[in-house]
Amino acid sequence: MEAREPAPIVDLRSDTVTRPTPAMRRAMAEAEVGDDVYGEDPTVNRLQERAAEMFGRAAALFVPSGTMGNQAAIKVHTESGQEVICEERAHIFNYEMAAMAAFSGCLARPIRAEDGILTWDRIAPEVRARSEHRARTGLITLENTSNLAGGSVYPAAVADEICERARQAGLPVHLDGARIFNAAVALGRPVAELTRKFDSIMFCLSKGLGAPVGSMLVGSREFIAEARLVRKRLGGGMRQAGVLAAAALVALQETPPRLAIDHENARFLAAALAEFPGVRIDPRKVVTNILFCDVAETGLTAPEISRRLAEQGVRVSAFTATTLRLVTHYDVDRAGCERAVLAWRRALGVRPTTVIA
Numbered sequence: 001m002e003a004r005e006p007a008p009i010v011d012l013r014s015d016t017v018t019r020p021t022p023a024m025r026r027a028m029a030e031a032e033v034g035d036d037v038y039g040e041d042p043t044v045n046r047l048q049e050r051a052a053e054m055f056g057r058a059a060a061l062f063v064p065s066g067t068m069g070n071q072a073a074i075k076v077h078t079e080s081g082q083e084v085i086c087e088e089r090a091h092i093f094n095y096e097m098a099a100m101a102a103f104s105g106c107l108a109r110p111i112r113a114e115d116g117i118l119t120w121d122r123i124a125p126e127v128r129a130r131s132e133h134r135a136r137t138g139l140i141t142l143e144n145t146s147n148l149a150g151g152s153v154y155p156a157a158v159a160d161e162i163c164e165r166a167r168q169a170g171l172p173v174h175l176d177g178a179r180i181f182n183a184a185v186a187l188g189r190p191v192a193e194l195t196r197k198f199d200s201i202m203f204c205l206s207k208g209l210g211a212p213v214g215s216m217l218v219g220s221r222e223f224i225a226e227a228r229l230v231r232k233r234l235g236g237g238m239r240q241a242g243v244l245a246a247a248a249l250v251a252l253q254e255t256p257p258r259l260a261i262d263h264e265n266a267r268f269l270a271a272a273l274a275e276f277p278g279v280r281i282d283p284r285k286v287v288t289n290i291l292f293c294d295v296a297e298t299g300l301t302a303p304e305i306s307r308r309l310a311e312q313g314v315r316v317s318a319f320t321a322t323t324l325r326l327v328t329h330y331d332v333d334r335a336g337c338e339r340a341v342l343a344w345r346r347a348l349g350v351r352p353t354t355v356i357a
């Protein structure tokens, strides 16, 4: 008998696991390159011009990672000894190695908000003016979509109001828009419109957009000129980075329109998981490509479920002892999601008749 190809792994741990498409690999092989620290890489320059154009801004900067983009922005906007307001689950606060403290000398002022969506009413009482007792607020940051709040999306009017009120208070606002293209697809609005009032924006090329490496900072010419210096100080000055920028240009061209498929797949998974006894998830809250579920009532821990799924070729992230995260992306199609549901059923020991998948 002929040996059968093993089924591919269904990797739902994150959208960072996407691999470059054949078109991206071709563009990488053929990229025109130069030394980008001298500003001489034509492909990086093209990428920066394209990103600035898509966001309706004066300038953009290619950075190796979203973390570096966020932290460079914090460094440019703040002074040592200030506070940075963010939502309690923000990536910049929880997953960036305390860089705002280590690198910019800033203290996070985290605020809990429903679904990770801050409003000016929640922010205003936490804004600290100059005082002899308390650190002054230097910056407000929002995250759209909010990763740890399950891919939730800022209503455009809510983000606009925060930016307007912050401007009146003399405060800059930075957007961690790692997944701003997912937000744009969910709202049916262009990224330029959703981000027009922010002082700076970071977005990731290597998550749902599928490029292998890199993120962008977008903003005014002055902001980007300063961020360029910070990038170099952080060791993020890259040389023939055009090979990476070439893939990113393909990603910007090809991927945004198909993110809607990832969102549909996430909704499909959420609806199926909600049927399993003991799995708590509200499918109405799944509006982009990220979903969290609570498995406390299944009698199994999240790491145990993750292990049982992995045995069947399905990978998910156990975030806490009782919560799991699943993220859809272009390397997992609907058939992969169906396999994942089947693997969940087996992992939980649920008989097929008791669920509608």
Ligand SMILES: Cc1ncc(COP(=O)(O)O)c(C=O)c1O
Pocket (backbone or CB within 6 Å): 064, 065, 066, 067, 068, 070, 091, 092, 143, 145, 146, 147, 176, 178, 179, 204, 215
């Ligand atoms: C919301 C958010 N911001 C920033 C980042 C950082 O991106 P990177 O992993 O490229 O540093 C991530 C990564 O997962 C993220 O989810």
